[in-house]
Structures are given as structure tokens and as C-alpha cells.
Amino acid sequence: MTPRAFLPAATALILAVFVAATLIIYPLTRPVRIDFTQNQLFSLSSETKTVLDELREPVELTFVYTRQVGQDYPQVRAYASRVRELLDTYQAVAGSALRIEEIDPQPFSQAEDEALAAGIQAVDSEGDDPLYFGIIGRNTVDEQRVLAFLSPDQEETLEYDLTRLIARLDRPDPPMVGVLTTLPGMQEEGGYTLLREMDRTFDVVQVNEDFFSLPDGMDALIMIHSPELSDWQSWLIDQFVLRTGRVVMLVDPATKTAPEGLTRRSERRIRSDLGRFGPVWGVTLSDEAVADTETALPIQAPTGGGRSGIVRHPLFLSTPPGMMSEGSILTAHLSRAVNFASAGALQLEEGSPITKEVLIETGTAPSWIDAETAVTDISVEDTLALYEPTEGPKALAVRVHGTLVSAFPDGQPDPVLPEDPVMAEFAAAAIAEAKPHIGSSERDAEILILSDADLVDDGLYVDMHRQSAFADNGALIMNALDMMSGDANLLGLRARASSRRTMTRVEAMRDEAQTRFFDEQAQLETRLSEAEARLAELLQADSADESVLDRAAGANLSPDQQEELSALRLDVMETRARLRSIERDFRREIDSLEAWLKFINIFAGAIIIGGIGIFVWWRRRRTVTS
Amino acid sequence: MGGLVRDILTSLRASYMRELRAYFATPLAYVFIAIFLMLVGVFTWEASRFFDTGLADLQPFFYWHPWLYMIFLPALSMRLWADETAFGTSELLLSLPVSLFGLASGKLLAAWTVAGLSLALTFPMWITVNYLGTPDNGAIAITYLTSLLMAGAFLSIGAAMSSLFSSQVLAYIAGIVVAFVFTAAGWPMLVGAISGVLGPAAGDLFAQFSFLTYFETAQRGVLELRALLYFAGVILVWLALNTIWVANKRAVAP
Numbered sequence: 001m002t003p004r005a006f007l008p009a010a011t012a013l014i015l016a017v018f019v020a021a022t023l024i025i026y027p028l029t030r031p032v033r034i035d036f037t038q039n040q041l042f043s044l045s046s047e048t049k050t051v052l053d054e055l056r057e058p059v060e061l062t063f064v065y066t067r068q069v070g071q072d073y074p075q076v077r078a079y080a081s082r083v084r085e086l087l088d089t090y091q092a093v094a095g096s097a098l099r100i101e102e103i104d105p106q107p108f109s110q111a112e113d114e115a116l117a118a119g120i121q122a123v124d125s126e127g128d129d130p131l132y133f134g135i136i137g138r139n140t141v142d143e144q145r146v147l148a149f150l151s152p153d154q155e156e157t158l159e160y161d162l163t164r165l166i167a168r169l170d171r172p173d174p175p176m177v178g179v180l181t182t183l184p185g186m187q188e189e190g191g192y193t194l195l196r197e198m199d200r201t202f203d204v205v206q207v208n209e210d211f212f213s214l215p216d217g218m219d220a221l222i223m224i225h226s227p228e229l230s231d232w233q234s235w236l237i238d239q240f241v242l243r244t245g246r247v248v249m250l251v252d253p254a255t256k257t258a259p260e261g262l263t264r265r266s267e268r269r270i271r272s273d274l275g276r277f278g279p280v281w282g283v284t285l286s287d288e289a290v291a292d293t294e295t296a297l298p299i300q301a302p303t304g305g306g307r308s309g310i311v312r313h314p315l316f317l318s319t320p321p322g323m324m325s326e327g328s329i330l331t332a333h334l335s336r337a338v339n340f341a342s343a344g345a346l347q348l349e350e351g352s353p354i355t356k357e358v359l360i361e362t363g364t365a366p367s368w369i370d371a372e373t374a375v376t377d378i379s380v381e382d383t384l385a386l387y388e389p390t391e392g393p394k395a396l397a398v399r400v401h402g403t404l405v406s407a408f409p410d411g412q413p414d415p416v417l418p419e420d421p422v423m424a425e426f427a428a429a430a431i432a433e434a435k436p437h438i439g440s441s442e443r444d445a446e447i448l449i450l451s452d453a454d455l456v457d458d459g460l461y462v463d464m465h466r467q468s469a470f471a472d473n474g475a476l477i478m479n480a481l482d483m484m485s486g487d488a489n490l491l492g493l494r495a496r497a498s499s500r501r502t503m504t505r506v507e508a509m510r511d512e513a514q515t516r517f518f519d520e521q522a523q524l525e526t527r528l529s530e531a532e533a534r535l536a537e538l539l540q541a542d543s544a545d546e547s548v549l550d551r552a553a554g555a556n557l558s559p560d561q562q563e564e565l566s567a568l569r570l571d572v573m574e575t576r577a578r579l580r581s582i583e584r585d586f587r588r589e590i591d592s593l594e595a596w597l598k599f600i601n602i603f604a605g606a607i608i609i610g611g612i613g614i615f616v617w618w619r620r621r622r623t624v625t626s
Numbered sequence: 627m628g629g630l631v632r633d634i635l636t637s638l639r640a641s642y643m644r645e646l647r648a649y650f651a652t653p654l655a656y657v658f659i660a661i662f663l664m665l666v667g668v669f670t671w672e673a674s675r676f677f678d679t680g681l682a683d684l685q686p687f688f689y690w691h692p693w694l695y696m697i698f699l700p701a702l703s704m705r706l707w708a709d710e711t712a713f714g715t716s717e718l719l720l721s722l723p724v725s726l727f728g729l730a731s732g733k734l735l736a737a738w739t740v741a742g743l744s745l746a747l748t749f750p751m752w753i754t755v756n757y758l759g760t761p762d763n764g765a766i767a768i769t770y771l772t773s774l775l776m777a778g779a780f781l782s783i784g785a786a787m788s789s790l791f792s793s794q795v796l797a798y799i800a801g802i803v804v805a806f807v808f809t810a811a812g813w814p815m816l817v818g819a820i821s822g823v824l825g826p827a828a829g830d831l832f833a834q835f836s837f838l839t840y841f842e843t844a845q846r847g848v849l850e851l852r853a854l855l856y857f858a859g860v861i862l863v864w865l866a867l868n869t870i871w872v873a874n875k876r877a878v879a880p
Binding site: 006007010011014015017018019021022023025026029030032033034035036037038041042067068070071072077078081082104155501502503504505506594597598600601602603604605606607609610612613614616617620 | 650651652653655656657659660661663664667668670671677680681682683747748750751754757758759760761762764765767768817818821822826827829830831833834835839842843846847848849850851852855856859860863866867870871874
């Protein structure tokens with residue numbers, strides 16, 4: 001072969017070897033990867049391996065993905081590849097107990113019908129055809145569970161979602177969780193994210209407000225701002241606690257999200273408490289709400305002068321993992337804060353024989369705020385004005401466990417039957433089936449009490465735009481329910497969700513500026529109102545018969561008074577100008593930081609390196625010339 | 627065998643030092659680094675609005691790397707062989723009894739060193755993000771490493787193109803075209819077009835050759851064996867092509 005003929009042949013051969021090698025190596029080395037992220041976000045956890053190892057019956061997963069449409073979205077395409085790889089890894093661990101299939105639902109095909117029938121979400125794409133991107137899971141008894149749409153934004157929770165789906169299919173009878181609440185978001189279909197989350201894992205049963213019996217076979221009960229209970233209802237719950245002992249209670253002295261009363265629309269039942277159980281368990285809820293400047297949550301609120309901005313509101317608390325118990329399985333793995341809105345404080349009775357553990361508490365100097373005031377849209381400024389620091393942190397979440405005694409020492413109370421005869425008959429039938437009274441726990445109780453009912457509200461922890469949580473409110477309650485229903489594997493998994501790494505320095509600067517802003521603003525406003533009051537006083541002393549214009553001119557005042565009037569007007573003007581300048585200062589430092597960092601990162605390096613280049617060029621020219 | 631390795635290493639070292647001196651003796655490397663630093667800063671801070679994201683991570687910074695490399699690195703490598711022809715040194719160089727693979731490797735390494743230095747000089751960005759919050763430094767380190775590997779892949783293409791053309795401008799244009807193919811193979815517009823004509827499997831297959839595909843996982847902080855093998859493969863393939871194309875010149879030289 002001549003050199004000229006050799007060249008194209010060798011080039012083609014090398015390129016062909018490269019193409020072939022890439023095609024072979026790509027699928028072969030797919031699982032070999034090292035996860036360098038701090039929280040090992042992209043590695044299979046030991047909890048997932050345990051769930052897969054312990055699969056009792058085969059589970060079948062169908063990955064539904066419209067490839068043609070997905071190609072147009074690089075994020076979706078990359079994520080689809082990641083899902084495929086994760087499924088392969090699952091299969092490698094589970095072996096024959098897990099069957100994986102992939103379908104590509106073409107428009108108007110049988111696969112599309114199958115996907116839609118299973119509940120896979122058809123997402124509108126910019127093209128004509130919808131994007132299907134989800135997973136259908138089935139078990140041997142043809143029970144079906146679906147991840148309707150796999151959003152690339154939620155990659156951190158992919159493993160949790162998938163493992164939960166498998167665990168749920170492996171256990172055809174999910175634990176039954178009863179919900180007793182007056183918050184509409186926890187009752188309605190399409191309500192709060194937490195309810196939907198619970199619905200995916202448990203068999204959720206709503207307990208009617210006027211119940212005369214609790215559902216049979218209920219494994220756990222969650223009470224969120226529950227209605228005022230009759231003696232009979234309290235007794236039913238008391239007996240459930242003694243027999244089954246699995247309860248999550250969210251009580252609140254000032255529920256911002258509580259619905260208005262049905263009879264008198266202006267009236268809201270803002271308070272719920274532990275009722276008869278408090279004294280027996282040795283836990284009571286404060287009458288007032290707590291505000292805490294140390295854990296104040298940044299929220300969008302008016303900042304004065306008709307503007308709104310991000311400000312830290314002491315009535316909205318954000319307790320970081322550092323303020324939670326590290327020893328409890330419920331909070332140890334939480335990586336993000338738990339947010340509260342006008343929460344109360346749980347007071348633990350000294351000397352009570354019941355074992356209690358504080359899981360979450362406030363900062364060291366919180367303040368009491370009247371509950372009636374706390375439920376209103378009180379501003380940060382007004383809250384700070386009412387702020388009177390108390391000593392020591394207040395408990396926001398408490399775990400009660402161990403053997404309990406009945407809150408009804410005299411036994412079963414007499415039920416009050418409804419007036420409606422039909423309802424009375426139903427009630428009587430339910431009452432007749434009630435189990436006999438027991439005086440102490442048949443099984444050690446496991447109770448989680450939280451001093452805020454608003455924390456289940458989406459607004460406090462879910463970014464609705466990204467459909468992802470920014471705080472661990474939901475995770476805390478799901479952890480409790482998982483623990484109570486014996487699915488401890490999911491607890492560790494949920495904790496792996498990454499926390500958003502925010503620019504903490506910028507947040508701190510904003511907070512500091514805000515504190516300065518409010519202090520000085522308050523002083524200036526006091527000065528302003530004093531000056532204006534004195535001004536009004538002086539003008540009042542002026543003749544009442546004069547026209548407004550003349551009065552404003554202060555024509556009838558003595559020279560001394562006129563001098564004071566001028567000085568006051570000047571003071572008012574200056575104070576107002578200073579107030580405006582403070583508002584500008586509020587943002588100035590952050591803007592200045594951005595400008596400096598931008599300059600350093602865009603120009604400083606370039607200028608230094610360019611300068612060295614010019615120097616080298618100049619030296620070289622001088623050497624050549626000489 | 628030992629002699630061959632020694633020959634390669636000797637010529638690699640000689641050409642590496644020679645090229646590196648050439649880069650820094652003229653303002654070329656300085657100007658290149660300065661413009662690169664400025665543009666990566668502009669894209670991160672202005673196009674991606676890094677500060678407004680409020681997040682202490684370098685995603686908005688790394689996002690632009692493949693596209694900036696595609697434009698910049700062929701400029702760094704275009705002179706590697708084209709210069710030799712222009713200055714008439716190629717005939718002398720090719721007549722020397724040295725290993726061409728070693729020569730090509732040395733030239734590539736010199737350009738890679740300049741690119742690596744440019745990348746290292748973006749360290750204020752890393753300091754900035756640590757100053758502003760607590761980023762995942764493990765993930766950042768792995769993304770930097772993969773970015774450096776990707777730079778080597780881009781440069782190997784540019785160096786090979788430089789050996790094909792005696793004009794630096796032509797070498798630059800050819801370098802960008804080939805680099806574009808390797809970058810855009812994972813680009814939705816192109817993948818979509820291929821999927822439309824040949825089916826989605828072909829689209830996926832094509833995306834396997836894109837730098838974007840491999841760099842995407844690295845940006846999450848995950849080091850994949852296939853990404854390492856892929857970038858190493860690209861570098862070796864273009865280095866091999868570079869060598870045989872130069873060898874061909876030596877063979878046909880009068």
C-alpha cells in the first residue's frame with residue numbers, strides 16, 4: 001500500500017475502532033461510577049439494598065418513556081438515562097425478584113392506552129405528541145402503583161420514590177392511617193402535599209369530626225388541629241392509644257390556616273390542644289404563641305414605604321437540624337429545617353413518670369405573643385415591638401413513649417347521642433361495638449406531639465413551582481408514620497434528599513441590614529411622629545379662624561414659635577430623607593458585594609494576566625531591539 | 627520496547643518544553659487566558675445570573691465550559707503544527723530521528739498545560755462560592771477534573787486539525803467544525819433531527835459521542851468510568867490521527 005493510500009485507510013480504521021469501542025464500552029461500564037457528593041446523593045443506599053434483598057414476591061417495573069419527545073429536552077434525556085441505569089442497578093441487586101421492562105408509548109398505540117390507564121401523566125410538550133415519563137409497578141396479585149411523572153428536578157428523591165414503590169408493592173396491605181383534622185387541606189382530594197404523600201404510602205382513612213367509633217384495623221392516627229372532642233370521642237382515642245399506641249398530634253394555640261366557623265363566619269377556632277391527654281402524659285400546650293428572632297424564617301412581607309421584600313419574621317420559625325435531637329430516629333437524618341408558623345410551646349411537667357423526649361426546640365430567647373395577635377397578619381416591626389425575650393428554649397416537638405394510663409380513670413363515659421333519630425341509631429350501633437375499657441397500655445405507646453398545625457401547609461415547606469420541598473416538615477411527619485408502621489428502611493432513605501446550598505453570607509447580610517433598618521426606622525419614626533405632634537400643637541395654637549393656607553404659614557405665631565415651626569419642618573424633612581436613605585442602604589451592601597465579586601471574577605484575573613502578557617511582550621521587544 | 631518508550635518520552639519532553647516556551651514567550655498564552663477568564667466570568671455572572679440564583683454551587687459556571695472550549699481551544703491548538711509549516715521548521719523537524727507520537731504528545735501536553743492553567747486561574751470563582759456559602763466541594767473538584775479532561779479532548783482534535791493544514795485560520799475553522807460535531811452530538815436540535823429520520827435509538831446512539839453527555843453527569847459530582855474512558859479515548863484517537871497525518875507528511879516529503 002502506498003503512503004497516500006495508507007492514510008485514508010488508517011484514518012478510517014482508527015475512527016471505526018473508536019466508534020466501536022465507544023458503543024461497546026458505554027453500556028458495559030454504565031454502573032461503574034464514584035459518587036463524590038457530600039451526601040452520596042447518587043449511590044444506592046443500604047436501605048434500598050435491604051428492601052430489594054428482602055423482596056418476598058416478584059415485582060415488575062415498567063419504565064414508560066416517550067423517547068422521541070424526550071430527545072428534544074436534554075435534561076429529560078439525561079434523566080431518562082439515569083433512571084434506566086438506576087433500574088439496572090436495582091435489578092442487579094434484586095435478581096429475579098425484580099423484572100424490568102421499558103415501553104415507548106407511540107401516539108395512538110396500545111402502549112399509550114396502557115400508560116394512560118395505569119395513571120401515567122401525559123405532559124404537554126412543545127411538539128404535538130405528549131411526553132410520557134413515569135414508572136408503573138405491579139406485584140403478583142396485580143396490585144398497581146405508579147410514579148406518574150419523573151421530574152428531572154427531583155432526582156435526589158428518585159431512589160426514595162422508587163424504593164417506596166417497590167416496598168409498597170411487596171407489602172400488599174399497607175398500614176392504615178386515620179386522619180382526624182379540621183384543616184380542609186388535609187381532608188380534600190388534591191389537598192396538601194403531605195396528604196398526597198401519605199396516600200402514596202399508606203391506606204389513608206378520614207375520621208369524621210362527629211365520629212362514634214374509630215376505623216377497625218387502624219395502625220396509626222394523625223390528629224391535625226382536631227375538632228373539640230366529646231368525652232366519648234376522647235375516650236375512643238384514649239383506648240386507641242392504650243391498645244395500639246401510635247399517634248401523631250399537631251396542636252396549635254394560634255392556627256393561621258384554620259377555617260372559619262360554619263355558623264359564625266367571622267369566628268375561627270384558632271386553638272386546638274391536647275385536651276384530657278395533656279395532664280396524663282405530662283405535656284401541656286402554651287396559651288400563647290412563640291416568636292423567636294434566632295430562628296426567624298425569611299418570608300416575603302411588606303418592608304415599609306409600599307415595598308415588599310424578603311424579611312425574617314420572628315413568628316415564622318425555621319429550626320435547623322442543629323436544633324433537633326440527634327439521638328432520635330425521627331429527626332437525626334433530617335438535613336433541612338422544619339418550619340413553623342405562629343407555633344405554641346410544649347411544656348413538660350416535671351416529675352411526670354411518662355418518658356418524654358424533646359425533638360425540636362426554639363432558640364435561647366424566644367418571646368410569648370398573644371395567640372389572638374399571632375394569628376393576624378402582624379408585621380415584623382409590630383412583632384418586634386411586642387417582643388419580650390424569655391430565658392431558655394421552648395419545646396416545639398416532643399416524643400412521648402412507654403406505658404401509659406387511661407385519661408378516664410372512671411372508665412367508659414356515657415355517650416351523648418345525636419338528636420337526629422337515624423344518626424342516633426347509627427351512633428348507638430357503633431357504640432355497642434366498642435371494646436371494653438382498659439386502664440393502661442397493652443403496648444408501649446409511640447406518640448409525636450408538635451406544637452403547630454400550620455406546618456402541614458404547603459406554603460411553609462413546598463416550592464409549588466418546582467414541586468419539591470425546601471424544608472423537612474413533610475419528612476418529619478412521614479418519618480413518624482413510617483416508624484410507627486414499622487417501615488424503618490424508608491426513614492434513612494428520605495433523609496438523603498439534598499439540601500439546597502444557599503448563599504448564607506448574603507442571607508446573613510440581608511438579616512443584619514434588616515435588623516439595622518428596623519431599629520433605626522423605629523427611632524426615626526418616633527422622632528417624626530413627635531415632631532409632627534408638636535407641629536400640630538403649634539398650628540392649633542394659631543388662630544382657628546384663619547384659612548388652612550394661612551395656618552400653615554403660621555402667620556399668627558410669635559417669632560419664637562415661628563422659629564420652632566421652621567426648625568420642626570426642617571427636622572421632619574430631614575427625618576423623611578434619612579428614612580428613604582435607610583431603605584436604599586438596605587440593599588446597598590448586597591449590591592456592592594455583588595459588584596465586587598463580579599469585578600474580581602470577570603475582570604481582575606483578566607487584567608492581571610493581560611498585564612503580565614504586555615510586560616513579557618515589552619521585555620522581549622526591548623531585548624530584541626537592544 | 628523500552629527503547630521505543632524512551633524515544634517517545636525524550637521527544638515528548640523536548641517538544642513539550644519547546645512549545646510551552648513558545649506559548650509564554652509571546653503574548654499569545656496571556657491573551658488567551660485573559661480573554662478566557664473574562665468570558666467565562668461574563669457567561670457565569672451575566673448570562674446565567676449566578677448571583678441571582680442565591681445558591682452556592684458552580685452549576686452556572688460549569689454549564690458554559692463545553693461551549694467555551696469549543697470556540698477557544700482550537701485557537702490554542704491551531705498553531706501547533708501549522709506554525710511549523712509557516713516558519714519552515716517542519717521539514718527540519720520531520721527529518722529528525724525522533725518519535726512523531728512523542729512530538730505530537732508533547733505539543734498537545736503544552737497546549738493542555740495552558741488550558742489547565744486557564745482553568746486553574748478560575749479559582750476566584752471557587753473561593754467566591756465558598757465565601758458565599760458552603761458548597762459541595764467534592765462535587766466541584768470532580769467537575770473541575772472532568773472539565774480538564776474534556777479540554778484535553780478538545781485540544782487533541784484541534785492539534786490533529788493543525789497537522790492537516792498549513793494555515794492557522796483553516797486549522798482553527800476545521801478544529802471548531804469537528805469540535806462542534808463532538809459537542810453538538812448531544813444537542814437536542816441535532817439529536818431530535820436524527821431521531822426523526824432514523825428513530826430515537828439512533829438519536830441516543832449519537833448522543834453517546836457527545837462531550838455534553840459525559841460532562842453532564844460530572845457536573846452533578848459523579849465520576850463515571852465511561853466518561854474517563856471516553857475522554858481518554860478521544861484524546862488517544864486524535865493523537866494517533868495526528869501522528870499518522872504528520873508521518874504521512876514525512877513520508878511524502880521530497
